[in-house]
Amino acid sequence: MGVRKEEGADLRSQYPLYVEIGLVLSLALLIVAFRVDLSSSSSFQVQMEEQETVDMEQIQQTEQEKEPPPPPKPPVPQEVPNNEVIEDQNVDFDASLDMDESLNTSEGPPEDEGNEEEEEQEVFMVVENQPELIGGMKALQQSVEYPEFAKKAGIEGRVIVQFVVDEQGNVQDPKVTRGVHKLLNKEAIKAVKQQEFKPGKQRGEAVKVQMSLPVTFQLQ
Numbered sequence: 001m002g003v004r005k006e007e008g009a010d011l012r013s014q015y016p017l018y019v020e021i022g023l024v025l026s027l028a029l030l031i032v033a034f035r036v037d038l039s040s041s042s043s044f045q046v047q048m049e050e051q052e053t054v055d056m057e058q059i060q061q062t063e064q065e066k067e068p069p070p071p072p073k074p075p076v077p078q079e080v081p082n083n084e085v086i087e088d089q090n091v092d093f094d095a096s097l098d099m100d101e102s103l104n105t106s107e108g109p110p111e112d113e114g115n116e117e118e119e120e121q122e123v124f125m126v127v128e129n130q131p132e133l134i135g136g137m138k139a140l141q142q143s144v145e146y147p148e149f150a151k152k153a154g155i156e157g158r159v160i161v162q163f164v165v166d167e168q169g170n171v172q173d174p175k176v177t178r179g180v181h182k183l184l185n186k187e188a189i190k191a192v193k194q195q196e197f198k199p200g201k202q203r204g205e206a207v208k209v210q211m212s213l214p215v216t217f218q219l220q
Contacts, residue, residue, distance in 0.1 A: 123164055123208045129201040131165040131209050144191045144215060147183040151219065155181050159188035159215045167206040169197040177212065188215035 133140065150156070157180035164172045174192050179185040192213060200209035 121167075121208055123210050124200065124202060125210055127200045127202040127207060127209055131169065131197040131200040131211060133213070134169075134196045134198065137213075140191060140195055140213065141216065143194050144217070145187060146217060146219075147187055150181060150183050150217065154219065155184065156217045156219050157181070157184065159185055159217070160212055161188050161192045161215060162210070162212045163192055165197045165199060165209050165211055167199050167208065169199045171195060171197070172208075180217065184217050187217075191215055 158178075159176060159180055160178035161174050162177045163174040166172055171193050174189045176185045176189065192215065199206040201207065
């Protein structure tokens with residue numbers, strides 16, 4: 001009985017050593033397991049990153065190399081000669097021209113009847129013999145009638161009338177070149193139309209001559 005107690009006492013004294021050995025082994029296993037997991041995960045991540053970067057670089061290179069094709073050039077128009085009209089037209093010179101027919105050259109070109117306008121005679125400004133007013137300026141002033149409205153309004157002045165004396169001594173185309181009032185202008189033209197002249201002459205022939213005369217309106 002005494003011997004068995006001694007052996008059990010020896011086992012109990014060695015029990016802490018066994019526990020320590022077990023702990024050390026378990027820690028070692030855990031450390032090994034962690035290292036294996038970290039290495040495997042890190043290598044897997046590195047491979048994934050390398051694959052992604054390679055794919056992006058390839059896509060960018062393909063986009064830069066591609067360029068849109070230039071637009072096609074428009075076709076140059078070419079002039080095509082139209083020969084159909086020339087081929088279809090057949091001119092028969094024998095039918096249009098009769099060589100045996102004699103030309104009648106006795107008749108001249110047709111005369112225009114009634115279409116020829118008479119040439120207007122030249123109007124002279126200065127001639128050898130100027131037209132003479134029959135009765136003088138006194139006859140002209142005596143033929144003037146002073147308008148009643150102009151008298152009442154006190155309108156007076158001198159009106160210059162320009163006109164043409166024809167070959168018979170008559171007045172043509174009178175017009176006022178310097179007026180005072182429309183009533184006085186109208187009366188001055190009327191008075192000049194009533195006058196008669198000896199026609200002007202150039203080289204002994206009566207001609208048309210342009211003249212101007214003053215008509216005076218003065219209240220007494």
